[in-house]
Amino acid sequence: MSKAVAPPTRHIAVDLGASSGRVALGTFEGGKLHVEILHRFPNGGVPVRGQLYWNVLGLWREVLHGLKLAAQHGEIQSIGVNSWAVDYGLLDAQGDLLGAVHHYRSPRLDGVMQRVRATLTDQAIYNATGIQFLPFNTLYQLAAEPPERLARADKLLMIPDLLHFWLCGVAVTERTNASSTQFFNPQMGKWATELLDALNIPTRLLSDIVESGTTLGKLTPEVERETGLRGVQVILPATHDTASAVAAVPAEGQDWAYVSSGTWSLVGIETPQPIITPRSLAENLTNEAGVGGTNRLLKNVMGLWIIQQCNEVWKLDYADLYKQAADVASGSTIDPDDARFLPPGADMAVRVQAYCSETNQFVPQTPAEITRCVLDSLAHKTAQILRVLKDVSGQAIRVVHVVGGGSQIALLNQLIANACGKWVIAGPVEATLMGNLSVQALGQTDLPTLRQVVRASTALKTFSPNPQP
CATH class of the missing domain: 3.30.420.40 (ATPase, nucleotide binding domain)
Structure with missing residues (x-):
């Protein structure tokens, strides 16, 4: 039968x-x-x-x-x-x-x-x-x-x-x-x-x-x-959107990190237990609960919020903006977590320029230059955090999974691969929805099973590190 x-x-x-x-x-x-x-x-x-x-x-x-x-x-x-x-x-x-x-x-x-x-x-x-x-x-x-x-x-x-x-x-x-x-x-x-x-x-x-x-x-x-x-x-799904997104990271094994990329950029790894030490305090790392009793050791980064606020003024098509940014040479970088970038406002581009001026760097002028500056900065910040996470946890990181809306930005994925010197796997874009739905349907099924469903349901893109994009 x-x-x-x-x-x-x-x-x-x-x-x-x-x-x-x-x-x-x-x-x-x-x-x-x-x-x-x-x-x-x-x-x-x-x-x-x-x-x-x-x-x-x-x-x-x-x-x-x-x-x-x-x-x-x-x-x-x-x-x-x-x-x-x-x-x-x-x-x-x-x-x-x-x-x-x-x-x-x-x-x-x-x-x-x-x-x-x-x-x-x-x-x-x-x-x-x-x-x-x-x-x-x-x-x-x-x-x-x-x-x-x-x-x-x-x-x-x-x-x-x-x-x-x-x-x-x-x-x-x-x-x-x-x-x-x-x-x-x-x-x-x-x-x-x-x-x-x-x-x-x-x-x-x-x-x-x-x-x-x-x-x-x-x-x-x-x-x-x-x-x-x-x-x-x-x-109940994992009600914190990042926890749902991480549940849907299409990873295998243990030697991986994730970037949940959107308005915020959440850079982290999964650990079996919270890591609360003087070093993790000094690095201002966070321990948040994940699906299936896991711990998410991560750091919050300002993310695409800065570009989103700039584009409230520019009113440009995002696909065109990122394409233009790819044609601009790397130059200045900012600290996306500088307090000046937290509040909303029509002057976000001016704040980026002011940071570059105050740090004696090239001051980007065009939307493409400002966007490239922000994307370069997010990639460098990601690499910096991953080095800290590896040191604090002792876990090897072979590959970086980028999920969420930012995984659609090929330039950002490539810049992260270059800055980290690691392979980047991009997708799914709808990781949060897939994690939410999977937990509803599968309950407390083990994460490898849930992630196998995500891999079977998603077309992923891979970016290899290249020092000269």
């Missing part, structure tokens, strides 16, 4: 990024995953009276629209949401949103990290959390909250957990996003409440931490009426 072929299963992934969002349908059939984008929509900060907020209710409206489209595709097994990290919503005792949701680039955070680090030593914070010191970490966002607002709040939910709550009525925190807050202890697997206590932040706001792959329950009747979906389970 011939072996019965498993019927296809369909799942919905919601991927919320800092500049855009997508609702996608994933179909698993014959050991492969097909991804179809059903709905795209813009996202970004909303400035109000000198502060910056997320239009989270607008995002919810767009998600519901995407789910209506998905309902037209037949039976759907599950849905899961991932998003950027660190930001959150506060709920009152009735489960209603308590005011607007702050944006991590909001000026309200100016100087807060420094004040917290004056209260709690760097060693105490890092030993408890293993998280990179970044001025927008959730720990500092909560420290910036007015005490009376925290007193009115009943629960804190990270952005994807908030949407899961609206979808099915269950309020929990998925581990990968919890690990980004800088008040989660990765060695003990629980909240580092002593840090919040020291800052007089009420720990009653925290919800239970659960694993990716957990089934929360079915869509609420209200969501079913609004979307036309019936009997769909809400299953």
Whole structure:
């Protein structure tokens, strides 16, 4: 008798990024995953009276629209949401949103990290959390909250957990996003409440931490009426978008690193356990939870954000811009993590030029020259971080996997290969969606199996190191 072929299963992934969002349908059939984008929509900060907020209710409206489209595709097994990290919503005792949701680039955070680090030593914070010191970490966002607002709040939910709550009525925190807050202890697997206590932040706001792959329950009747979906389970993916992307890195073996390339560039390796040492603290490395109990040792780099902000003024086609940049000789470099590049603004190109001038380098003038400067800088920063990761972990790195939107930029992939002196494998572009969908469909299946599905479903491109591109 011939072996019965498993019927296809369909799942919905919601991927919320800092500049855009997508609702996608994933179909698993014959050991492969097909991804179809059903709905795209813009996202970004909303400035109000000198502060910056997320239009989270607008995002919810767009998600519901995407789910209506998905309902037209037949039976759907599950849905899961991932998003950027660190930001959150506060709920009152009735489960209603308590005011607007702050944006991590909001000026309200100016100087807060420094004040917290004056209260709690760097060693105490890092030993408890293993998280990179970044001025927008959730720990500092909560420290910036007015005490009376925290007193009115009943629960804190990270952005994807908030949407899961609206979808099915269950309020929990998925581990990968919890690990980004800088008040989660990765060695003990629980909240580092002593840090919040020291800052007089009420720990009653925290919800239970659960694993990716957990089934929360079915869509609420209200969501079913609004979307036309019936009997769909809400299953937690790795809710931190980078964790979903890394789960879909099409790697084999252990001797590889990844670059999750988009608005941010996340450069890291997978380790079996957190690495929290004086050296990792000195290098400001971060330890974040991954799928299947893994640890992601990495560093956040500003990424394509700088070019995106420049192009808000230039209004150029990105493909043309990168093609022109490839025809420009390498010249100046910047530190993409310089604090001047963090805030949004129409003067981003001027900031790049000012950095080059202050460091006595050639000052790029044209969009192509500025873009080449930024891409060269990202490649050099990637190589620098990989050297540190190798030294800190003791793990060999033979190949670098570039996933996400930046994997489409051939020039960037080649520059990374050249700077690192290692082979670069580019793709999948939709790594975050594929990781989200795969965890929903396969649960806590071992990562090699999940990554085998990704390799079978993706056309990859390879770049060999060349000292003279």
